[in-house]
Amino acid sequence: MPAVWTDPAVDWDAFALVVVRSTWDYITRRDAFLAWAHGVPRLANSAAVLEWNIDKRYLAELAAAGLPVVPTTFVEPGGAPDAAALSGEVVVKPAVSAGSLDTGRHADPDAAAAHVTRLHEAGRTAMLQPYVAGVDEAGETALLYLGGRWSHAIRKGPMLVGERRTVDGLFLEEDIRPREPSAAELELGEHVMAVVAERFGSLLYARVDLLPGPGGEPLVVEVELTEPSLYLETNSGAPGRLAAAIAARV
Template sequence: MTNHQPTRGEPRVALVTCSRLVDLDPDDRLVIAPLAARQIAAEVVVWDDPDVDWASYNLVVLRSPWDYALRRDEFVAWAASVAALVNPADVVRWNTDKRYLAELSAAGVPTVPTSWVEPRETWQPPADSGEYVIKPAVSAGSQDTGRYDLADPEHRDLAAAHVRRLSEAGRVTMIQPYLTAVDTEGETALLFLAGPDGLAFSHAIRKGPMLTGPDLGPDDLYKAEEITARTARPEQLAVAERTLATVPGGTRQLLYARVDLIPGPDGDPVLVELELTEPSLFLGYAEGAPDRLADAITTHLTRS
């Protein structure tokens, strides 16, 4: 899976993926040529490959290890064993469990209201008839995620079964009101990449609505997405900056960050997720984005 044979003295960077994406997601491959142009040898490596010598890399960059959701403890332990990992292991531990949203909400970040159901805790759908999203607190790529209209008796039964299925598997469930603005406005993802002075805004994209109904069983590794370029608005950038200001340990340690926002009931942007572990960066949707990521990697190599 080596993409570029290093010459003597070239920094070696591992681009970390999973065994189901051994050639990386196509969007992630866009950074390989810009890295080569900077005399940086990029190699695609599977995170749980026991034969990899992680200490041989100058930097280990998390990209698409999207099979970790059912093996989070193993993944977090692996991250802690890789000294040159970005984003670093402490961030991975914090960010791979979406209960961080409760911390951000308590810190004053406008977030989508979320309730939590612990494993083996009983849960009944709320009495109101709104739409809700149910998903596990540890997930990637919208796996095990469903949308339920609680005015529909069948949906109420399916929602209860979804929570029960996650609970019986020992997983924490998160329950959120469905933000209907996503059906028209979509979701805005704001991408930030490391620069000399810390994270800097790079670009934004729009995701179309993805959830069409209940979760009825095993998903693919990630759901298909409708992506277009978008210009970030000042109020979105303001919420993103407030969100990033709450990251434990600060943002200078980060190579990248993605802030996902949807308009709330009053039209103001609210945080849906802060992606610091393995976010798609949508490099192909903004001119110069692959070069900006290569520059960010160069910045971290210089620091290390």
């Protein structure tokens, strides 16, 4: 049965398993969300996974583990980005975010710095990444894993182009299609999943988002372990695989 994480009437102890799905409203109340997660006895993915994953500073850990990650600079409130982080075309977003909200693409260093300032004024850590131009033509590849195994993949159209509408104020409208991933993308996805599994064990669900680097090589832009869209409708076997993975956990 569906239930809302903020509903005080729900008895979370009564469920054999609680599966996190579309909790996209947590970004403005992270501490309350994590307190709820740690209070649920049987949660997938676990509260420890959620706590690590909802702050995108995990990207620095993945890079330190040797994975090819889109270069990322994190700037805490009170700090200022250096000139190198602002040079060229850059993407600025909060370290705790979902659905590409409060994310901007800037060619003007002053505009990028002003975006960082706005995030800091709201008490948020900012992150800066160079805009990966290959996404304009190739799009983004998302690899979906269910029960610890690769299930299917989708192509997501470039998000930071033109005017984009939000859906119920929760996420930007997306252009989604099925995709057959390359061997290099699948190999990188397996490496990412191995690093995560070494720390947290096998996960019920995961999404690894990749962008094409300057030479076409895949780069990790995000690893979604908290509340990702799994795009089950794009693959006829995906709903059954998720159901089987949930049943195995129960």
